[in-house]
Amino acid sequence: MEPIRVALVEDDPDIRQSFEAILADAPGFACVQAYDNAEDAVADLLKRPSPSGEGLGLGSPDVVIMDIHLPGMSGIDAVRLLKAEMPMLQIAMCTVYEDDEHIFNALRAGANGYLLKRTSPEKLLEAISDLYHGGSPMSSEIARRVVASFQKIAVPNPELATLTAREKEILDLLAKGYLYKEIAAELFISIETVKRHIHNIYEKLHVQTRTEALNKVFRMH
Amino acid sequence: MEPIRVALVEDDPDIRQSFEAILADAPGFACVQAYDNAEDAVADLLKRPSPSGEGLGLGSPDVVIMDIHLPGMSGIDAVRLLKAEMPMLQIAMCTVYEDDEHIFNALRAGANGYLLKRTSPEKLLEAISDLYHGGSPMSSEIARRVVASFQKIAVPNPELATLTAREKEILDLLAKGYLYKEIAAELFISIETVKRHIHNIYEKLHVQTRTEALNKVFRMH
DNA sequence: TGGACAATACAACAAACGGGGGATAGCGCA
DNA sequence: TGCGCTATCCCCCGTTTGTTGTATTGTCCA
Numbered sequence: 001m002e003p004i005r006v007a008l009v010e011d012d013p014d015i016r017q018s019f020e021a022i023l024a025d026a027p028g029f030a031c032v033q034a035y036d037n038a039e040d041a042v043a044d045l046l047k048r049p050s051p052s053g054e055g056l057g058l059g060s061p062d063v064v065i066m067d068i069h070l071p072g073m074s075g076i077d078a079v080r081l082l083k084a085e086m087p088m089l090q091i092a093m094c095t096v097y098e099d100d101e102h103i104f105n106a107l108r109a110g111a112n113g114y115l116l117k118r119t120s121p122e123k124l125l126e127a128i129s130d131l132y133h134g135g136s137p138m139s140s141e142i143a144r145r146v147v148a149s150f151q152k153i154a155v156p157n158p159e160l161a162t163l164t165a166r167e168k169e170i171l172d173l174l175a176k177g178y179l180y181k182e183i184a185a186e187l188f189i190s191i192e193t194v195k196r197h198i199h200n201i202y203e204k205l206h207v208q209t210r211t212e213a214l215n216k217v218f219r220m221h
Numbered sequence: 222m223e224p225i226r227v228a229l230v231e232d233d234p235d236i237r238q239s240f241e242a243i244l245a246d247a248p249g250f251a252c253v254q255a256y257d258n259a260e261d262a263v264a265d266l267l268k269r270p271s272p273s274g275e276g277l278g279l280g281s282p283d284v285v286i287m288d289i290h291l292p293g294m295s296g297i298d299a300v301r302l303l304k305a306e307m308p309m310l311q312i313a314m315c316t317v318y319e320d321d322e323h324i325f326n327a328l329r330a331g332a333n334g335y336l337l338k339r340t341s342p343e344k345l346l347e348a349i350s351d352l353y354h355g356g357s358p359m360s361s362e363i364a365r366r367v368v369a370s371f372q373k374i375a376v377p378n379p380e381l382a383t384l385t386a387r388e389k390e391i392l393d394l395l396a397k398g399y400l401y402k403e404i405a406a407e408l409f410i411s412i413e414t415v416k417r418h419i420h421n422i423y424e425k426l427h428v429q430t431r432t433e434a435l436n437k438v439f440r441m442h
Numbered sequence: 443t444g445g446a447c448a449a450t451a452c453a454a455c456a457a458a459c460g461g462g463g464g465a466t467a468g469c470g471c472a
Numbered sequence: 473t474g475c476g477c478t479a480t481c482c483c484c485c486g487t488t489t490g491t492t493g494t495a496t497t498g499t500c501c502a
């Protein structure tokens with residue numbers, strides 16, 4: 001069985017060599033490239049592009065372990081560039097940063113996993129294998145924040161709760177861009193009633209225009 | 222050392238007994254409750270509320286493993302109710318569903334982890350331990366979808382790319398709810414120019430009204 | 443140097459929006 | 473029974489939005 005081909009991007013020589021040693025000792029893994037900066041890594045890895053995203057070039061690694069804090073270009077920008085050209089390449093960040101900003105920017109840029117540097121060698125190898133098989137390994141602190149981010153999304157607006165069912169129904173159509181007369185036709189009521197409802201909605205939400213109302217609705221979604 | 226106290230909510234007696242057996246055999250784990258439906262589980266677990274969220278009641282489990290498909294109330298609704306009263310209680314879903322809808326609804330409801338039923342006994346125990354220590358265990362297929370959801374958020378609309386810098390600037394103000402005359406004042410141009418720009422924007426986005434334009438802008442943000 | 447494009451501006455007009463004042467009818471609850 | 477809330481409807485009026493014309497200026501590029 002072919003070993004999993006790994007590339008490292010890490011500026012600290014001690015850490016890089018330590019990772020290389022771990023990979024060299026582990027059966028089934030091979031460190032095929034190691035870079036100490038993002039510019040070299042991007043330039044070199046893009047030399048072996050997958051013709052149309054359906055596979056990786058011959059010399060390409062299967063998995064990239066990318067530091068975030070690097071001299072010059074950041075690891076996050078490197079991920080963005082690499083993923084744009086080689087979407088099948090599996091990349092995991094490996095860094096000391098565990099704040100939401102770094103985590104979410106990295107994932108938005110296209111990173112497939114996010115590990116903390118204090119990850120044990122066994123967990124690191126397990127993560128690389130997981131990546132290779134299409135998983136998204138995360139240190140448990142990271143998973144926790146990612147999961148927590150789903151709960152924060154819904155910030156219930158108390159103003160919205162004061163709307164009646166009919167008002168919510170009309171606000172929903174309003175948000176979709178329906179004209180007053182279209183709402184009236186949809187609900188089989190007169191346009192005057194639509195105006196009255198919308199007037200009441202605006203009063204409850206403390207807004208004057210449709211756009212302000214929409215911003216209140218979208219903000220918590 | 223005290224064992225981790227686990228409660229199960231699972232309607233299939235075979236699976237429930239199998240989980241109980243796994244927990245009974247594992248040192249450091251104890252199955253303290255098992256329910257075959259969500260109503261009983263919620264009613265019973267809420268009898269031991271944490272006074273103000275800072276801890277769990279004396280008879281409470283540390284960790285709950287919750288099925289989603291149950292007779293009557295769903296496991297997702299049960300999580301919502303339990304988390305509202307006992308936010309410190311750690312709950313992981315354990316189910317066969319691996320579609321985005323179920324995953325994200327469960328996480329939004331407050332679930333701390335999400336496991337698939339085909340998870341091996343070793344991984345299950347590891348997940349329970351991870352939960353107990355504040356992590357968010359996920360099967361790797363689940364982690365993959367959760368991470369992918371961060372990338373999908375930004376679906377670049379090619380129509381938006383055709384807008385000039387000035388048009389984007391005006392669209393931005395338009396989205397914030399500015400009136401035409403306010404945009405004119407903000408940018409030191411005439412209201413007629415604002416109308417012209419907005420007209421051009423609508424043409425490029427293939428919309429007729431402000432609200433339709435906003436929906437195009439918000440959709441990819 | 444001519445053409446394409448972006449930004450600016452004006453005019454006239456129709457449609458849509460939003461505020462103000464009413465009014466009626468039903469429904470539940472004190 | 474009466475009060476409050478909700479949903480429904482009407483009129484008047486000014487403002488805002490969006491369309492359709494036309495036109496000037498500047499820039500960039502072939």
